[in-house]
Amino acid sequence: MNDFLQLCFAGLALGSRYALVALGFVIIYKATGVINFAQGSMVTLGAYFAYNFHKTWGLPFALAVVMAVAAGGLVGALIQRLLLRRMVGRPVFGVIMITIGLLFLLTEVMASIWGYEARDLGDPWGIDTVKVGGVVLSVKDLWGIALAGVVLLAFFVFFKFSGIGLAMRAAALDQEAALARGISVRRVFGWSWAIAGAVAALAGISLGSGPAAVTPSLGLIALAAFPAMILGGLDSPLGAVIGGVVIGITQTLTAGYQPEYAAFLGTNFHVVMPYVVMIAILLVRPYGLLGTKEVHRL
Amino acid sequence: MSRSTQLRTAGSGRRRTSTLAVAVTTLLTVGLPASTLFAATAPKVGAACTKVNATSKDKSGKAIVCKTKNGKKVWQAVASTPSTAAATTATAAPARGLSKTAGFDGKTIKVGVITALSGSAAVLGKPLAAGQEVFWKYYNEEKGGIAGKYPVEVVLEDNLYESNTTVQKYNKIKDNVVMLSQVMGTAPTLALLPLLKADNVVASPASQDALWVREQNLFPIIEPYQVDAINAMDYAMRSLGAKSKTICAVIQNDVYGEAGLEGLNFAADKMNFDVKAVAKYKQGDQDFTGQVNDLRKAGCQIVFAGALPTEFGKILGTAAQLGFAPQWIGQSPSWVDSLLLTPLKDYLTSRVLIVAVGPEWGDPTVRSAADYAARVKQYKPDQKPDFYFTFGYFQAQATAQLLEKAVAMGSLNRDGIVKAMNSLDKLTFDGLASDYPYGPPEVRDPSRFSTMFKVDAAAPFGLRSLQFNFTSDAARAYTFAKAK
């Protein structure tokens, strides 16, 4: 039983990281209809920012985190401002390709600046653990889970009560109608990229903290967050979190039990498990668990 | 097919400009992109260049090299290298008694180094290549190169630690080198093997798999992983009370990981213990909870790890966070000292041993270890202690012995190098590692010695030697088979 709980906790911790990454995807998709392939590199970049501010510049960790989040948001806004603004009105496919281009560009820029060595973030959690019953909980994971919860709550409040949040909802619902009501869709796009960048930085810090350390491949996890995002539905923040947790727990349970009970599936089946779950769910529900069904019109 | 013919055609038919203009454009765009581009950018012999020893091709496709002449850097012609077909046989008359051949222009000997300079394995690949760089620098400068007159030049390629990239890079440089003095990675080497056999090229693997020992086209230099694993278990039996402990393994899911596991299983057979659980992972995995949990559930007390540093760090991190603290014994490529910069420092110091080859960096008690450290300091002052660097250095050192032999025997072509390899008595490493009795593949007898290290942040490269150069009966009993 303890094993099971232990795996579930690990899954929850992993899932909360997927959720943070997926939230970044969702906010951009919701506002602009674009899947941002560069989200993964924005995640890594956020972690390197925190590393740079804390370890290289010697700022306190909390301040470094705040600054990294701000810097992440700035990068997001800049990408939108410099590149994607020109693409308004062009096919979405083109914008997606641009984000793929960014993925390559950013990854290599980071590898060139910070190298391939693992960089310790120097966070205060380290490898501390607390023991609850027979289950060992790492402090870093507890923080990660709390962070995902807080961000989800913040999203909820933001969309519900802030002016920009309202404008975003309007733009997502119907861009032209929103424009007609005097909402600056460009500003909405800019904000959504900025928020995605900030969330990505948080995800990066959550991923790179503790013994994990920051490497250029940190953002690869974004690929595993695809299923989380799709599972919940591309445009639902709550869906992203649910999807993240479901995928996380499924993955750790698979890793824990598949080698013993279903060895014929091959070693490391847990790596592809998220995609298998995703494919299965999409066949039953083509718009994910909570996604908005598209209306087909002639 | 040269550019001028195209232009002439375009000029002669001015009335049909549109068609021909299109034709020209087409040719420029797709027809012969490579040659056209070269023609447009090819430097001329005698023209100024920027980087000494850079190589290129001139308009006609002849190889040229950037050399200093009268204080100016200019392109100079290089005798062309023969094509694939002719590569195995000497073509031109010998300049100074030795025939020119692929990778040897009568003056300079070129050797290939294919290693990971990018990607997560670059933390191992860069020092591996740097070791070669330093050795050849030293050898060229102090000994004047092979036979005192042929300096050695390294052709460096990045394989990202990927098999497919390795094959591509090999195809790229094979006609430009006499041999490969380094191929990083067990899986990449295995991928290359059929091609090496087909072309009769010799390569020195920067990996210590037992599979290499009996291969005609491979030039392994150090005791295999299998031997390390066996010796490590011998040490565990003697000093860690392993007899009464549960022994497990975590390995990378490829030939590299399997090599260590093979040694472990051999030791299990000879020393009468069971390997209770074996967890496998794939390079690039991000989450190790499942694997670590398996080991924990099995009640493992000693875990042998055939991993690479990035993943080894994550595995140990996960273990530490699950409160799982067995005695870890890492195969040599699992370690880099930057792991000590993580919060795992205390865990590493108390729970991790590494089995490898050679003494501690600069160990004053070991003959010539201090000399070696001084030499490195002279040729690469910023080099930090690192055993991948040492491995690369050893490889270059062994390659030099092989090339000396080949030159002495009168041929640097591919057959000549194979012949020289088969008539080498032994490889020596100035006492830093045991001599390796050499000869034809059937009689090669790799060293059965290993060194046990413990993690110590104060020691160079973070490793303090526990027992230097020891062997075991089981390791002596280990025999070597051919790769399938």
Place this chain on the structure above:
Amino acid sequence: MTPFRKDSANPSMVRDYGDDLHIFASRQTRVVLGLFLVLGVLAPLKLSNFQSTVLDYAGIAAIGAIGLNLLTGFTGQVSLGHAFFLGTGSYTAAYLGGQRHWPFLIFLLAAAAVGALVGAVVGPFALRLRGNYLAIITVGLVFTGQHVFESWTSVTGGLNGTSVAAPPRIGPLDFSRLVVFGHRFGRDQGFLYVIWILVALVALTSKNLVRSRSGRALQAVRDRDVAAEAIGIRLARYKVLAFVVSSSLAALAGALFGSYQQFVAPGDFGLFVSLQYIAMIVVGGVGTTFGPILGALFITAMPRLIEQFSDRIPGVASSPGASGITIFSLNQAIFGALIIAFLVLEPRGLAALWLRVKAYFRAWPLSY
């Protein structure tokens, strides 16, 4: 969305739909293509190993890209799963050609058939999913595919990969050691013939398909699938058809890739490869016949050229100890930057650039 457009080199007016349907739109096009043919036959005599290798890989990629273009460019189904179909072809070649020693042409055809079969299995998924959801599920396909390639060791050699001992031998001709009139071609040069003849055949077939009834149906599906269905086009049939054709071409390319490289590993068929293929059709020009070939040449040749001339590019690390960007990083970064530049500056791709040049020369020496 690109409308049906002629990509031939014909400046003359298109008078009716019949004109628009010609494969070779005019005599000039035929002349140009004829010139190409002559060049193509003679070129391998002159090209160095390096140049041939570049063109070999480019030709292989061109076949795969033409396939992807049929699916994405002409039918509008964005697939990031192309690498999986390439892998299917490569491993089929490794198994049938390498282990079972089937003749070259037979295992190429078998690989294409296996690709078509797998496409027919995957295609129906596309019926249920659209746009972004389809793109992501095909990402899933790549990862599951890689897992299969890694696990099915008897055929694929697992993570370690497998060597492909499948020489390009057709009857008495072995293209890896071709001798014609006493001239001995290198392996890389000999392969050029095999590969580029196939490129020509595939391009012709693709062009033919596109101008047929089925081709028009595919484009109708791309432009608005609901509308296409409303005018009586059977969506299911054509979407699956597009998948089948595209994946069989990908598998063909994969088989050639294996045979040429003599070794394949799961790493050859990762998501990056899919992205590269998407980049090829984007850079070349989506929905044109010639575009994918241009794109394939550009995307595969560029990194090799950069590598070749890296010592003249400032800021590139030349030795393992030196600081600076590695050649690999530089290539990846340039690849990314190029995609961005093309999409922002010339979304219609190289094919359109060429049209511009052509338009310029058509009016030459007048400026317009």
